[in-house]
Amino acid sequence: MKQPFETMPTVLTAEEIVGKMIRESEKTEVALPQRLPAITKAKRREASRVKVCERASAGYLETLVHSVPTIERLHPFYREILEIQSGVAEIKSALGRLSRAARIIREVARESGRKIRFAKTPQEAGKVRRAFIGRAASIVRGAREDLELIAEMREKMKDLPAADPSVPTVVLAGYPGVGKSTILRAISKAKPEVRPYPFTTKELMIGHVLIGRRLVQVVDTPGVLDRLVVEMNPTERLSIIALGSLANLIAFIVDASEANGFSLESQRSLRDVISSAFPGKKILTFLNKSDIASQDQLSRAVALLGESELMVAAKGEGLDEFKKRVIGALGTFEGPEWRGEGF
Numbered sequence: 001m002k003q004p005f006e007t008m009p010t011v012l013t014a015e016e017i018v019g020k021m022i023r024e025s026e027k028t029e030v031a032l033p034q035r036l037p038a039i040t041k042a043k044r045r046e047a048s049r050v051k052v053c054e055r056a057s058a059g060y061l062e063t064l065v066h067s068v069p070t071i072e073r074l075h076p077f078y079r080e081i082l083e084i085q086s087g088v089a090e091i092k093s094a095l096g097r098l099s100r101a102a103r104i105i106r107e108v109a110r111e112s113g114r115k116i117r118f119a120k121t122p123q124e125a126g127k128v129r130r131a132f133i134g135r136a137a138s139i140v141r142g143a144r145e146d147l148e149l150i151a152e153m154r155e156k157m158k159d160l161p162a163a164d165p166s167v168p169t170v171v172l173a174g175y176p177g178v179g180k181s182t183i184l185r186a187i188s189k190a191k192p193e194v195r196p197y198p199f200t201t202k203e204l205m206i207g208h209v210l211i212g213r214r215l216v217q218v219v220d221t222p223g224v225l226d227r228l229v230v231e232m233n234p235t236e237r238l239s240i241i242a243l244g245s246l247a248n249l250i251a252f253i254v255d256a257s258e259a260n261g262f263s264l265e266s267q268r269s270l271r272d273v274i275s276s277a278f279p280g281k282k283i284l285t286f287l288n289k290s291d292i293a294s295q296d297q298l299s300r301a302v303a304l305l306g307e308s309e310l311m312v313a314a315k316g317e318g319l320d321e322f323k324k325r326v327i328g329a330l331g332t333f334e335g336p337e338w339r340g341e342g343f
Helices: 014-026 038-067 076-085 088-117 122-142 144-157 180-187 234-244 264-277 295-305 319-330
Strands: 169-173 193-196 203-211 214-220 249-255 282-288
Touching (some): 014 122, 088 122, 122 144, 180 214, 180 319, 249 264
Parallel strands (some): 169 249
16 A cells, blocks of 8 residues: 555745746747737737646645645544644645635636736736736745645655554564564565654564464564663654554564673563553563573563563564464454455
8 A cells, every 4th residue: 555645746846836837838829810800819828828827836736735645534643743743733734825825826817817808909918917927926935935844744754654554553662683673574475665764764664464364564663662762852752652553562572582782671671661652552572582592581581571472583483373472462453354465
């Protein structure tokens, strides 16, 4: 699937719109019978130029406004990120002003068309057309800041991952080096989609897993859920809220061998913080790298984290149990059943 902002077209600047208006007006040709009086030819030619300019300005602004996904229909994952990135109220206000600018241009175009019809000379008709272009250009330039805001919003939102909110979603969490990416790549039938996630220099990876006939979306979040929330800035904390709106289940992965440099106690603390960051979300815990963990480490892990499934993701061990536990924890979540070709 495509994410809602992916198909938004490039946003022109105010000067680019004005330039397009003028160029298209100048190259507009109208085929007219030679026998027509000069004033009639002038009126038709100037009226046609006004229409062309109207389409290049008002028409473009209307198309731009309609290309922005309807905010009220956005899944909370995208809507909350939009709030973080640009501000929902600010975007709505900008779209409203652009719509009004388009309406004013169309009103001026209608009035200019009326004046052209009553023009008494070709010079008067031309003067009306030039006045319209000047007014339309002024209106477009007055919308410069709103155009810039929408352009900036598009650049921030268009590369978000194409997460499908209708599919039950498991978010992988844990410190770096615990094996989250290994798990995702091992259980996904296709190469996971990798895209930047807001506020980090890392990436968000999304894969889809077919378990029986159940399609499950699995998300790995390097740079987002691998450090304590108290270490994040306020904007990064908001990104956690956005991700929480997508997750139905958290799979917390532990490096039982502590080979990644994080103690079992630190990993327990991170799980506690993630639990508080995702209130109401069920968390499953898996002890990875159990083949190189000592018996003492495994015993401490169970004491700290409770009974957890053992796995060796790099060798494919424990992945079937991982998928069974995920499906069991998702329960009756109303996600779709996959009826197409396998991944």
